[in-house]
Amino acid sequence: MGVAQGDPAAIQALVARKLPRMLALARRMLGDASEAEDVAQEVFVRVWRQAPTWRPGTARFDTWMHRVALNLCYDRLRRRREIPTADPPDRPDPADLPDRGLEQADLAVRVDAALNRLPARQRESIVLCHYQELSNIEAAALMGVSVEALESLLARGRRGLKALLADLASG
Amino acid sequence: MDIQRFEELSAAYGADLRxxxxxEREAAASLIAGAPEASATVLREADGLDALLDTSRPPVPSAFLREAVIRSARRSHARSLADAWSRLWLPGAAAAACAAGILAGAILVGTVGAETRGEEAIAAAAPDEASIISTWLEGRST
Structure with a gap:
Protein backbone atom coordinates (compact mmCIF):
# COMPACT_ATOMS: atom_id res chain seq x y z
CA MET A 1 0.00 0.00 0.00
CA GLY A 2 1.38 3.38 -0.97
CA VAL A 3 0.58 4.84 2.42
CA ALA A 4 2.78 2.25 4.12
CA GLN A 5 5.70 3.30 1.92
CA GLY A 6 5.09 6.92 2.75
CA ASP A 7 3.99 7.69 -0.82
CA PRO A 8 2.85 11.34 -0.68
CA ALA A 9 0.20 10.86 -3.38
CA ALA A 10 -1.30 7.87 -1.59
CA ILE A 11 -1.29 9.74 1.70
CA GLN A 12 -2.97 12.75 0.16
CA ALA A 13 -5.57 10.57 -1.52
CA LEU A 14 -6.36 8.79 1.73
CA VAL A 15 -6.60 12.06 3.62
CA ALA A 16 -8.82 13.58 0.94
CA ARG A 17 -11.16 10.61 1.08
CA LYS A 18 -11.26 9.86 4.79
CA LEU A 19 -10.58 13.07 6.68
CA PRO A 20 -13.98 14.63 5.89
CA ARG A 21 -15.66 11.40 6.91
CA MET A 22 -13.83 11.13 10.23
CA LEU A 23 -14.32 14.81 10.95
CA ALA A 24 -18.05 14.56 10.29
CA LEU A 25 -18.35 11.51 12.52
CA ALA A 26 -16.52 13.17 15.40
CA ARG A 27 -18.31 16.49 14.94
CA ARG A 28 -21.71 14.87 15.18
CA MET A 29 -20.76 12.59 18.04
CA LEU A 30 -19.16 15.36 20.10
CA GLY A 31 -21.04 18.45 18.97
CA ASP A 32 -17.83 20.43 19.19
CA ALA A 33 -15.79 21.53 16.20
CA SER A 34 -12.45 21.82 17.96
CA GLU A 35 -12.68 18.46 19.70
CA ALA A 36 -13.78 16.88 16.44
CA GLU A 37 -10.63 18.16 14.73
CA ASP A 38 -8.49 16.72 17.52
CA VAL A 39 -10.18 13.34 17.17
CA ALA A 40 -9.84 13.31 13.39
CA GLN A 41 -6.14 14.09 13.72
CA GLU A 42 -5.65 11.39 16.33
CA VAL A 43 -7.37 8.83 14.12
CA PHE A 44 -4.83 9.48 11.40
CA VAL A 45 -1.88 9.24 13.78
CA ARG A 46 -3.19 5.77 14.50
CA VAL A 47 -3.59 5.07 10.80
CA TRP A 48 0.01 5.97 10.02
CA ARG A 49 1.22 3.76 12.83
CA GLN A 50 -0.66 0.78 11.40
CA ALA A 51 0.25 1.49 7.77
CA PRO A 52 3.29 -0.84 7.61
CA THR A 53 1.13 -3.82 8.62
CA TRP A 54 -1.75 -3.26 6.23
CA ARG A 55 -2.52 -5.89 3.62
CA PRO A 56 -4.88 -4.74 0.87
CA GLY A 57 -8.19 -6.53 0.85
CA THR A 58 -7.90 -8.08 4.28
CA ALA A 59 -9.85 -5.47 6.17
CA ARG A 60 -12.65 -3.03 5.68
CA PHE A 61 -10.45 -0.13 6.46
CA ASP A 62 -13.25 2.40 6.69
CA THR A 63 -14.92 0.40 9.46
CA TRP A 64 -11.67 0.16 11.37
CA MET A 65 -11.25 3.93 11.17
CA HIS A 66 -14.77 4.36 12.48
CA ARG A 67 -13.92 2.11 15.41
CA VAL A 68 -10.86 4.17 16.28
CA ALA A 69 -12.76 7.44 15.94
CA LEU A 70 -15.68 6.23 18.05
CA ASN A 71 -13.34 5.06 20.80
CA LEU A 72 -11.70 8.45 20.87
CA CYS A 73 -15.09 10.17 20.92
CA TYR A 74 -16.29 8.06 23.83
CA ASP A 75 -13.06 8.80 25.71
CA ARG A 76 -13.90 12.46 25.41
CA LEU A 77 -17.55 12.01 26.29
CA ARG A 78 -16.52 10.08 29.40
CA ARG A 79 -14.05 12.79 30.34
CA ARG A 80 -16.80 15.39 30.04
CA ARG A 81 -18.91 13.49 32.52
CA GLU A 82 -15.99 13.16 34.92
CA ILE A 83 -14.84 16.75 34.58
CA PRO A 84 -17.85 18.99 33.99
CA THR A 85 -16.71 22.14 32.27
CA ALA A 86 -17.96 25.61 33.01
CA ASP A 87 -18.22 26.26 29.31
CA PRO A 88 -19.85 23.26 27.61
CA PRO A 89 -19.50 22.73 23.87
CA ASP A 90 -21.82 24.36 21.40
CA ARG A 91 -24.90 22.41 22.30
CA PRO A 92 -27.86 24.74 22.59
CA ASP A 93 -31.27 23.56 23.58
CA PRO A 94 -33.13 23.23 20.29
CA ALA A 95 -36.24 24.62 21.93
CA ASP A 96 -34.40 27.89 22.57
CA LEU A 97 -33.58 28.35 18.94
CA PRO A 98 -35.76 30.22 16.46
CA ASP A 99 -38.45 28.10 14.88
CA ARG A 100 -40.17 30.34 12.36
CA GLY A 101 -39.05 31.31 8.93
CA LEU A 102 -35.89 29.31 9.29
CA GLU A 103 -33.23 29.41 6.66
CA GLN A 104 -31.46 26.21 5.79
CA ALA A 105 -28.48 27.08 8.00
CA ASP A 106 -30.74 27.79 10.96
CA LEU A 107 -32.50 24.52 10.44
CA ALA A 108 -29.18 22.72 10.42
CA VAL A 109 -28.20 24.35 13.71
CA ARG A 110 -31.42 23.19 15.26
CA VAL A 111 -31.03 19.67 13.94
CA ASP A 112 -27.44 19.46 15.19
CA ALA A 113 -28.53 20.73 18.58
CA ALA A 114 -31.31 18.17 18.75
CA LEU A 115 -28.94 15.40 17.74
CA ASN A 116 -26.61 16.37 20.53
CA ARG A 117 -29.41 16.19 23.05
CA LEU A 118 -29.97 12.52 22.36
CA PRO A 119 -28.39 9.85 24.56
CA ALA A 120 -24.98 9.01 23.11
CA ARG A 121 -25.89 5.51 21.92
CA GLN A 122 -28.99 6.69 20.09
CA ARG A 123 -26.99 9.51 18.55
CA GLU A 124 -24.27 7.07 17.52
CA SER A 125 -26.77 4.79 15.78
CA ILE A 126 -28.22 7.66 13.76
CA VAL A 127 -24.80 9.09 12.93
CA LEU A 128 -23.53 5.73 11.70
CA CYS A 129 -26.61 4.71 9.73
CA HIS A 130 -27.93 8.00 8.42
CA TYR A 131 -24.91 10.25 8.08
CA GLN A 132 -22.02 7.83 7.66
CA GLU A 133 -24.23 5.54 5.59
CA LEU A 134 -22.90 2.33 7.08
CA SER A 135 -24.97 -0.81 6.66
CA ASN A 136 -27.00 -2.02 9.61
CA ILE A 137 -24.60 -4.93 10.02
CA GLU A 138 -21.54 -2.68 10.05
CA ALA A 139 -23.14 -0.24 12.45
CA ALA A 140 -24.31 -2.97 14.81
CA ALA A 141 -20.83 -4.56 14.80
CA LEU A 142 -19.19 -1.22 15.52
CA MET A 143 -21.56 -0.60 18.40
CA GLY A 144 -21.21 -4.14 19.73
CA VAL A 145 -24.95 -4.79 19.60
CA SER A 146 -27.30 -7.02 17.64
CA VAL A 147 -29.08 -5.70 14.58
CA GLU A 148 -32.33 -5.81 16.56
CA ALA A 149 -30.80 -3.67 19.29
CA LEU A 150 -29.49 -1.27 16.67
CA GLU A 151 -32.97 -0.92 15.22
CA SER A 152 -34.34 -0.19 18.65
CA LEU A 153 -31.71 2.50 19.23
CA LEU A 154 -32.40 4.01 15.83
CA ALA A 155 -36.15 4.06 16.34
CA ARG A 156 -35.83 5.62 19.80
CA GLY A 157 -33.36 8.14 18.52
CA ARG A 158 -35.58 9.16 15.65
CA ARG A 159 -38.59 9.44 17.97
CA GLY A 160 -36.53 11.64 20.26
CA LEU A 161 -35.50 13.86 17.39
CA LYS A 162 -39.07 14.16 16.19
CA ALA A 163 -40.12 15.26 19.65
CA LEU A 164 -37.29 17.81 19.87
CA LEU A 165 -38.06 19.12 16.40
CA ALA A 166 -41.82 18.68 16.55
CA ASP A 167 -42.60 22.18 15.39
CA LEU A 168 -40.46 21.70 12.29
CA ALA A 169 -41.46 18.14 11.49
CA SER A 170 -45.14 18.97 11.54
CA GLY A 171 -44.73 22.00 9.36
CA MET B 1 -43.06 -8.60 4.77
CA ASP B 2 -46.15 -7.28 6.48
CA ILE B 3 -46.99 -3.64 7.03
CA GLN B 4 -45.94 -3.83 10.68
CA ARG B 5 -42.40 -4.82 9.78
CA PHE B 6 -42.42 -2.16 7.10
CA GLU B 7 -43.34 0.42 9.74
CA GLU B 8 -40.60 -0.83 12.07
CA LEU B 9 -37.98 -0.53 9.37
CA SER B 10 -39.19 2.89 8.39
CA ALA B 11 -39.13 4.05 12.02
CA ALA B 12 -35.55 2.83 12.37
CA TYR B 13 -33.90 3.55 9.04
CA GLY B 14 -36.06 6.30 7.57
CA ALA B 15 -37.78 6.53 4.23
CA ASP B 16 -34.84 5.81 1.94
CA LEU B 17 -34.82 2.09 1.18
CA ARG B 18 -31.10 2.23 0.42
CA GLU B 24 -35.24 -6.87 3.41
CA ARG B 25 -35.17 -4.36 0.59
CA GLU B 26 -36.70 -6.63 -2.01
CA ALA B 27 -39.58 -7.59 0.25
CA ALA B 28 -40.10 -3.93 1.08
CA ALA B 29 -40.21 -3.04 -2.60
CA SER B 30 -42.82 -5.76 -3.14
CA LEU B 31 -44.90 -4.39 -0.31
CA ILE B 32 -44.72 -0.91 -1.80
CA ALA B 33 -45.89 -2.29 -5.14
CA GLY B 34 -48.69 -4.23 -3.50
CA ALA B 35 -49.86 -1.58 -1.05
CA PRO B 36 -48.82 1.76 -2.49
CA GLU B 37 -51.06 3.97 -0.37
CA ALA B 38 -50.37 2.36 2.99
CA SER B 39 -46.64 2.24 2.35
CA ALA B 40 -46.56 5.82 1.10
CA THR B 41 -48.21 7.00 4.30
CA VAL B 42 -45.57 5.24 6.38
CA LEU B 43 -42.69 6.52 4.28
CA ARG B 44 -43.98 10.08 4.19
CA GLU B 45 -43.77 10.32 7.95
CA ALA B 46 -40.20 9.06 8.02
CA ASP B 47 -39.24 11.25 5.11
CA GLY B 48 -40.03 14.39 7.08
CA LEU B 49 -37.36 13.59 9.63
CA ASP B 50 -34.91 12.45 6.95
CA ALA B 51 -35.26 15.83 5.27
CA LEU B 52 -34.56 17.60 8.54
CA LEU B 53 -31.53 15.41 9.22
CA ASP B 54 -30.22 16.19 5.76
CA THR B 55 -30.17 19.91 6.47
CA SER B 56 -27.15 19.24 8.69
CA ARG B 57 -24.14 19.50 6.42
CA PRO B 58 -20.86 17.79 7.27
CA PRO B 59 -18.01 20.08 8.27
CA VAL B 60 -15.36 20.74 5.67
CA PRO B 61 -11.82 20.10 6.94
CA SER B 62 -9.74 23.24 6.99
CA ALA B 63 -6.53 23.42 5.00
CA PHE B 64 -4.71 23.70 8.31
CA LEU B 65 -6.16 20.44 9.57
CA ARG B 66 -5.46 18.68 6.29
CA GLU B 67 -1.85 19.82 6.35
CA ALA B 68 -1.44 18.79 9.99
CA VAL B 69 -2.69 15.30 9.18
CA ILE B 70 -0.37 14.97 6.19
CA ARG B 71 2.56 16.21 8.28
CA SER B 72 1.80 13.55 10.88
CA ALA B 73 2.09 10.91 8.15
CA ARG B 74 5.53 12.17 7.18
CA ARG B 75 6.67 12.13 10.79
CA SER B 76 5.37 8.63 11.35
CA HIS B 77 6.97 7.33 8.16
CA ALA B 78 10.30 8.91 9.08
CA ARG B 79 10.18 7.26 12.44
CA SER B 80 9.35 3.86 10.90
CA LEU B 81 12.36 4.16 8.64
CA ALA B 82 14.55 5.06 11.57
CA ASP B 83 13.27 2.09 13.55
CA ALA B 84 13.81 -0.30 10.65
CA TRP B 85 17.29 1.01 10.03
CA SER B 86 18.27 0.63 13.64
CA ARG B 87 16.99 -2.95 13.75
CA LEU B 88 18.99 -3.86 10.67
CA TRP B 89 22.32 -2.27 11.40
CA LEU B 90 22.74 -1.45 15.04
CA PRO B 91 21.36 -4.15 17.28
CA GLY B 92 20.93 -3.37 20.90
CA ALA B 93 18.80 -0.87 22.70
CA ALA B 94 21.40 1.85 22.90
CA ALA B 95 22.27 1.56 19.24
CA ALA B 96 18.59 1.58 18.24
CA ALA B 97 17.97 4.71 20.22
CA CYS B 98 21.02 6.29 18.64
CA ALA B 99 19.94 5.44 15.10
CA ALA B 100 16.37 6.53 15.66
CA GLY B 101 17.63 9.76 17.11
CA ILE B 102 19.93 10.49 14.21
CA LEU B 103 17.43 9.79 11.45
CA ALA B 104 14.30 10.98 13.12
CA GLY B 105 16.05 14.03 14.50
CA ALA B 106 17.22 14.98 11.06
CA ILE B 107 13.74 14.78 9.61
CA LEU B 108 11.43 15.70 12.43
CA VAL B 109 11.59 19.36 13.21
CA GLY B 110 9.39 21.09 15.68
CA THR B 111 6.88 18.29 15.97
CA VAL B 112 7.45 16.92 19.42
CA GLY B 113 4.38 18.41 21.05
CA ALA B 114 1.90 17.24 18.46
CA GLU B 115 3.40 13.78 18.28
CA THR B 116 3.27 13.35 22.02
CA ARG B 117 -0.37 14.27 22.03
CA GLY B 118 -1.04 11.70 19.32
CA GLU B 119 0.70 8.99 21.26
CA GLU B 120 -1.32 9.78 24.33
CA ALA B 121 -4.45 9.42 22.30
CA ILE B 122 -3.29 6.07 20.99
CA ALA B 123 -2.54 4.89 24.49
CA ALA B 124 -6.07 5.85 25.44
CA ALA B 125 -7.65 3.97 22.55
CA ALA B 126 -9.86 0.95 23.16
CA PRO B 127 -8.17 -2.09 24.62
CA ASP B 128 -9.66 -4.40 22.01
CA GLU B 129 -8.17 -2.52 19.12
CA ALA B 130 -5.06 -4.65 18.94
CA SER B 131 -7.12 -7.79 18.55
CA ILE B 132 -9.24 -6.18 15.85
CA ILE B 133 -6.17 -5.23 13.91
CA SER B 134 -4.53 -8.62 14.28
CA THR B 135 -7.71 -10.36 13.20
CA TRP B 136 -8.17 -8.18 10.19
CA LEU B 137 -4.65 -7.97 8.99
CA GLU B 138 -3.55 -11.32 7.66
CA GLY B 139 0.08 -12.18 7.49
CA ARG B 140 1.26 -9.57 9.90
CA SER B 141 4.94 -10.23 10.19
CA THR B 142 6.00 -8.38 13.32
Missing part, protein backbone atom coordinates in the same frame (compact mmCIF):
# COMPACT_ATOMS: atom_id res chain seq x y z
CA UNK B 19 -30.55 2.59 4.18
CA UNK B 20 -32.68 -0.43 4.99
CA UNK B 21 -31.19 -3.87 5.63
CA UNK B 22 -30.12 -5.30 2.32
CA UNK B 23 -31.87 -8.59 3.00
Missing amino acids: RWPEA
Whole structure:
Protein backbone atom coordinates (compact mmCIF):
# COMPACT_ATOMS: atom_id res chain seq x y z
CA MET A 1 0.00 0.00 0.00
CA GLY A 2 1.38 3.38 -0.97
CA VAL A 3 0.58 4.84 2.42
CA ALA A 4 2.78 2.25 4.12
CA GLN A 5 5.70 3.30 1.92
CA GLY A 6 5.09 6.92 2.75
CA ASP A 7 3.99 7.69 -0.82
CA PRO A 8 2.85 11.34 -0.68
CA ALA A 9 0.20 10.86 -3.38
CA ALA A 10 -1.30 7.87 -1.59
CA ILE A 11 -1.29 9.74 1.70
CA GLN A 12 -2.97 12.75 0.16
CA ALA A 13 -5.57 10.57 -1.52
CA LEU A 14 -6.36 8.79 1.73
CA VAL A 15 -6.60 12.06 3.62
CA ALA A 16 -8.82 13.58 0.94
CA ARG A 17 -11.16 10.61 1.08
CA LYS A 18 -11.26 9.86 4.79
CA LEU A 19 -10.58 13.07 6.68
CA PRO A 20 -13.98 14.63 5.89
CA ARG A 21 -15.66 11.40 6.91
CA MET A 22 -13.83 11.13 10.23
CA LEU A 23 -14.32 14.81 10.95
CA ALA A 24 -18.05 14.56 10.29
CA LEU A 25 -18.35 11.51 12.52
CA ALA A 26 -16.52 13.17 15.40
CA ARG A 27 -18.31 16.49 14.94
CA ARG A 28 -21.71 14.87 15.18
CA MET A 29 -20.76 12.59 18.04
CA LEU A 30 -19.16 15.36 20.10
CA GLY A 31 -21.04 18.45 18.97
CA ASP A 32 -17.83 20.43 19.19
CA ALA A 33 -15.79 21.53 16.20
CA SER A 34 -12.45 21.82 17.96
CA GLU A 35 -12.68 18.46 19.70
CA ALA A 36 -13.78 16.88 16.44
CA GLU A 37 -10.63 18.16 14.73
CA ASP A 38 -8.49 16.72 17.52
CA VAL A 39 -10.18 13.34 17.17
CA ALA A 40 -9.84 13.31 13.39
CA GLN A 41 -6.14 14.09 13.72
CA GLU A 42 -5.65 11.39 16.33
CA VAL A 43 -7.37 8.83 14.12
CA PHE A 44 -4.83 9.48 11.40
CA VAL A 45 -1.88 9.24 13.78
CA ARG A 46 -3.19 5.77 14.50
CA VAL A 47 -3.59 5.07 10.80
CA TRP A 48 0.01 5.97 10.02
CA ARG A 49 1.22 3.76 12.83
CA GLN A 50 -0.66 0.78 11.40
CA ALA A 51 0.25 1.49 7.77
CA PRO A 52 3.29 -0.84 7.61
CA THR A 53 1.13 -3.82 8.62
CA TRP A 54 -1.75 -3.26 6.23
CA ARG A 55 -2.52 -5.89 3.62
CA PRO A 56 -4.88 -4.74 0.87
CA GLY A 57 -8.19 -6.53 0.85
CA THR A 58 -7.90 -8.08 4.28
CA ALA A 59 -9.85 -5.47 6.17
CA ARG A 60 -12.65 -3.03 5.68
CA PHE A 61 -10.45 -0.13 6.46
CA ASP A 62 -13.25 2.40 6.69
CA THR A 63 -14.92 0.40 9.46
CA TRP A 64 -11.67 0.16 11.37
CA MET A 65 -11.25 3.93 11.17
CA HIS A 66 -14.77 4.36 12.48
CA ARG A 67 -13.92 2.11 15.41
CA VAL A 68 -10.86 4.17 16.28
CA ALA A 69 -12.76 7.44 15.94
CA LEU A 70 -15.68 6.23 18.05
CA ASN A 71 -13.34 5.06 20.80
CA LEU A 72 -11.70 8.45 20.87
CA CYS A 73 -15.09 10.17 20.92
CA TYR A 74 -16.29 8.06 23.83
CA ASP A 75 -13.06 8.80 25.71
CA ARG A 76 -13.90 12.46 25.41
CA LEU A 77 -17.55 12.01 26.29
CA ARG A 78 -16.52 10.08 29.40
CA ARG A 79 -14.05 12.79 30.34
CA ARG A 80 -16.80 15.39 30.04
CA ARG A 81 -18.91 13.49 32.52
CA GLU A 82 -15.99 13.16 34.92
CA ILE A 83 -14.84 16.75 34.58
CA PRO A 84 -17.85 18.99 33.99
CA THR A 85 -16.71 22.14 32.27
CA ALA A 86 -17.96 25.61 33.01
CA ASP A 87 -18.22 26.26 29.31
CA PRO A 88 -19.85 23.26 27.61
CA PRO A 89 -19.50 22.73 23.87
CA ASP A 90 -21.82 24.36 21.40
CA ARG A 91 -24.90 22.41 22.30
CA PRO A 92 -27.86 24.74 22.59
CA ASP A 93 -31.27 23.56 23.58
CA PRO A 94 -33.13 23.23 20.29
CA ALA A 95 -36.24 24.62 21.93
CA ASP A 96 -34.40 27.89 22.57
CA LEU A 97 -33.58 28.35 18.94
CA PRO A 98 -35.76 30.22 16.46
CA ASP A 99 -38.45 28.10 14.88
CA ARG A 100 -40.17 30.34 12.36
CA GLY A 101 -39.05 31.31 8.93
CA LEU A 102 -35.89 29.31 9.29
CA GLU A 103 -33.23 29.41 6.66
CA GLN A 104 -31.46 26.21 5.79
CA ALA A 105 -28.48 27.08 8.00
CA ASP A 106 -30.74 27.79 10.96
CA LEU A 107 -32.50 24.52 10.44
CA ALA A 108 -29.18 22.72 10.42
CA VAL A 109 -28.20 24.35 13.71
CA ARG A 110 -31.42 23.19 15.26
CA VAL A 111 -31.03 19.67 13.94
CA ASP A 112 -27.44 19.46 15.19
CA ALA A 113 -28.53 20.73 18.58
CA ALA A 114 -31.31 18.17 18.75
CA LEU A 115 -28.94 15.40 17.74
CA ASN A 116 -26.61 16.37 20.53
CA ARG A 117 -29.41 16.19 23.05
CA LEU A 118 -29.97 12.52 22.36
CA PRO A 119 -28.39 9.85 24.56
CA ALA A 120 -24.98 9.01 23.11
CA ARG A 121 -25.89 5.51 21.92
CA GLN A 122 -28.99 6.69 20.09
CA ARG A 123 -26.99 9.51 18.55
CA GLU A 124 -24.27 7.07 17.52
CA SER A 125 -26.77 4.79 15.78
CA ILE A 126 -28.22 7.66 13.76
CA VAL A 127 -24.80 9.09 12.93
CA LEU A 128 -23.53 5.73 11.70
CA CYS A 129 -26.61 4.71 9.73
CA HIS A 130 -27.93 8.00 8.42
CA TYR A 131 -24.91 10.25 8.08
CA GLN A 132 -22.02 7.83 7.66
CA GLU A 133 -24.23 5.54 5.59
CA LEU A 134 -22.90 2.33 7.08
CA SER A 135 -24.97 -0.81 6.66
CA ASN A 136 -27.00 -2.02 9.61
CA ILE A 137 -24.60 -4.93 10.02
CA GLU A 138 -21.54 -2.68 10.05
CA ALA A 139 -23.14 -0.24 12.45
CA ALA A 140 -24.31 -2.97 14.81
CA ALA A 141 -20.83 -4.56 14.80
CA LEU A 142 -19.19 -1.22 15.52
CA MET A 143 -21.56 -0.60 18.40
CA GLY A 144 -21.21 -4.14 19.73
CA VAL A 145 -24.95 -4.79 19.60
CA SER A 146 -27.30 -7.02 17.64
CA VAL A 147 -29.08 -5.70 14.58
CA GLU A 148 -32.33 -5.81 16.56
CA ALA A 149 -30.80 -3.67 19.29
CA LEU A 150 -29.49 -1.27 16.67
CA GLU A 151 -32.97 -0.92 15.22
CA SER A 152 -34.34 -0.19 18.65
CA LEU A 153 -31.71 2.50 19.23
CA LEU A 154 -32.40 4.01 15.83
CA ALA A 155 -36.15 4.06 16.34
CA ARG A 156 -35.83 5.62 19.80
CA GLY A 157 -33.36 8.14 18.52
CA ARG A 158 -35.58 9.16 15.65
CA ARG A 159 -38.59 9.44 17.97
CA GLY A 160 -36.53 11.64 20.26
CA LEU A 161 -35.50 13.86 17.39
CA LYS A 162 -39.07 14.16 16.19
CA ALA A 163 -40.12 15.26 19.65
CA LEU A 164 -37.29 17.81 19.87
CA LEU A 165 -38.06 19.12 16.40
CA ALA A 166 -41.82 18.68 16.55
CA ASP A 167 -42.60 22.18 15.39
CA LEU A 168 -40.46 21.70 12.29
CA ALA A 169 -41.46 18.14 11.49
CA SER A 170 -45.14 18.97 11.54
CA GLY A 171 -44.73 22.00 9.36
CA MET B 1 -43.06 -8.60 4.77
CA ASP B 2 -46.15 -7.28 6.48
CA ILE B 3 -46.99 -3.64 7.03
CA GLN B 4 -45.94 -3.83 10.68
CA ARG B 5 -42.40 -4.82 9.78
CA PHE B 6 -42.42 -2.16 7.10
CA GLU B 7 -43.34 0.42 9.74
CA GLU B 8 -40.60 -0.83 12.07
CA LEU B 9 -37.98 -0.53 9.37
CA SER B 10 -39.19 2.89 8.39
CA ALA B 11 -39.13 4.05 12.02
CA ALA B 12 -35.55 2.83 12.37
CA TYR B 13 -33.90 3.55 9.04
CA GLY B 14 -36.06 6.30 7.57
CA ALA B 15 -37.78 6.53 4.23
CA ASP B 16 -34.84 5.81 1.94
CA LEU B 17 -34.82 2.09 1.18
CA ARG B 18 -31.10 2.23 0.42
CA ARG B 19 -30.55 2.59 4.18
CA TRP B 20 -32.68 -0.43 4.99
CA PRO B 21 -31.19 -3.87 5.63
CA GLU B 22 -30.12 -5.30 2.32
CA ALA B 23 -31.87 -8.59 3.00
CA GLU B 24 -35.24 -6.87 3.41
CA ARG B 25 -35.17 -4.36 0.59
CA GLU B 26 -36.70 -6.63 -2.01
CA ALA B 27 -39.58 -7.59 0.25
CA ALA B 28 -40.10 -3.93 1.08
CA ALA B 29 -40.21 -3.04 -2.60
CA SER B 30 -42.82 -5.76 -3.14
CA LEU B 31 -44.90 -4.39 -0.31
CA ILE B 32 -44.72 -0.91 -1.80
CA ALA B 33 -45.89 -2.29 -5.14
CA GLY B 34 -48.69 -4.23 -3.50
CA ALA B 35 -49.86 -1.58 -1.05
CA PRO B 36 -48.82 1.76 -2.49
CA GLU B 37 -51.06 3.97 -0.37
CA ALA B 38 -50.37 2.36 2.99
CA SER B 39 -46.64 2.24 2.35
CA ALA B 40 -46.56 5.82 1.10
CA THR B 41 -48.21 7.00 4.30
CA VAL B 42 -45.57 5.24 6.38
CA LEU B 43 -42.69 6.52 4.28
CA ARG B 44 -43.98 10.08 4.19
CA GLU B 45 -43.77 10.32 7.95
CA ALA B 46 -40.20 9.06 8.02
CA ASP B 47 -39.24 11.25 5.11
CA GLY B 48 -40.03 14.39 7.08
CA LEU B 49 -37.36 13.59 9.63
CA ASP B 50 -34.91 12.45 6.95
CA ALA B 51 -35.26 15.83 5.27
CA LEU B 52 -34.56 17.60 8.54
CA LEU B 53 -31.53 15.41 9.22
CA ASP B 54 -30.22 16.19 5.76
CA THR B 55 -30.17 19.91 6.47
CA SER B 56 -27.15 19.24 8.69
CA ARG B 57 -24.14 19.50 6.42
CA PRO B 58 -20.86 17.79 7.27
CA PRO B 59 -18.01 20.08 8.27
CA VAL B 60 -15.36 20.74 5.67
CA PRO B 61 -11.82 20.10 6.94
CA SER B 62 -9.74 23.24 6.99
CA ALA B 63 -6.53 23.42 5.00
CA PHE B 64 -4.71 23.70 8.31
CA LEU B 65 -6.16 20.44 9.57
CA ARG B 66 -5.46 18.68 6.29
CA GLU B 67 -1.85 19.82 6.35
CA ALA B 68 -1.44 18.79 9.99
CA VAL B 69 -2.69 15.30 9.18
CA ILE B 70 -0.37 14.97 6.19
CA ARG B 71 2.56 16.21 8.28
CA SER B 72 1.80 13.55 10.88
CA ALA B 73 2.09 10.91 8.15
CA ARG B 74 5.53 12.17 7.18
CA ARG B 75 6.67 12.13 10.79
CA SER B 76 5.37 8.63 11.35
CA HIS B 77 6.97 7.33 8.16
CA ALA B 78 10.30 8.91 9.08
CA ARG B 79 10.18 7.26 12.44
CA SER B 80 9.35 3.86 10.90
CA LEU B 81 12.36 4.16 8.64
CA ALA B 82 14.55 5.06 11.57
CA ASP B 83 13.27 2.09 13.55
CA ALA B 84 13.81 -0.30 10.65
CA TRP B 85 17.29 1.01 10.03
CA SER B 86 18.27 0.63 13.64
CA ARG B 87 16.99 -2.95 13.75
CA LEU B 88 18.99 -3.86 10.67
CA TRP B 89 22.32 -2.27 11.40
CA LEU B 90 22.74 -1.45 15.04
CA PRO B 91 21.36 -4.15 17.28
CA GLY B 92 20.93 -3.37 20.90
CA ALA B 93 18.80 -0.87 22.70
CA ALA B 94 21.40 1.85 22.90
CA ALA B 95 22.27 1.56 19.24
CA ALA B 96 18.59 1.58 18.24
CA ALA B 97 17.97 4.71 20.22
CA CYS B 98 21.02 6.29 18.64
CA ALA B 99 19.94 5.44 15.10
CA ALA B 100 16.37 6.53 15.66
CA GLY B 101 17.63 9.76 17.11
CA ILE B 102 19.93 10.49 14.21
CA LEU B 103 17.43 9.79 11.45
CA ALA B 104 14.30 10.98 13.12
CA GLY B 105 16.05 14.03 14.50
CA ALA B 106 17.22 14.98 11.06
CA ILE B 107 13.74 14.78 9.61
CA LEU B 108 11.43 15.70 12.43
CA VAL B 109 11.59 19.36 13.21
CA GLY B 110 9.39 21.09 15.68
CA THR B 111 6.88 18.29 15.97
CA VAL B 112 7.45 16.92 19.42
CA GLY B 113 4.38 18.41 21.05
CA ALA B 114 1.90 17.24 18.46
CA GLU B 115 3.40 13.78 18.28
CA THR B 116 3.27 13.35 22.02
CA ARG B 117 -0.37 14.27 22.03
CA GLY B 118 -1.04 11.70 19.32
CA GLU B 119 0.70 8.99 21.26
CA GLU B 120 -1.32 9.78 24.33
CA ALA B 121 -4.45 9.42 22.30
CA ILE B 122 -3.29 6.07 20.99
CA ALA B 123 -2.54 4.89 24.49
CA ALA B 124 -6.07 5.85 25.44
CA ALA B 125 -7.65 3.97 22.55
CA ALA B 126 -9.86 0.95 23.16
CA PRO B 127 -8.17 -2.09 24.62
CA ASP B 128 -9.66 -4.40 22.01
CA GLU B 129 -8.17 -2.52 19.12
CA ALA B 130 -5.06 -4.65 18.94
CA SER B 131 -7.12 -7.79 18.55
CA ILE B 132 -9.24 -6.18 15.85
CA ILE B 133 -6.17 -5.23 13.91
CA SER B 134 -4.53 -8.62 14.28
CA THR B 135 -7.71 -10.36 13.20
CA TRP B 136 -8.17 -8.18 10.19
CA LEU B 137 -4.65 -7.97 8.99
CA GLU B 138 -3.55 -11.32 7.66
CA GLY B 139 0.08 -12.18 7.49
CA ARG B 140 1.26 -9.57 9.90
CA SER B 141 4.94 -10.23 10.19
CA THR B 142 6.00 -8.38 13.32
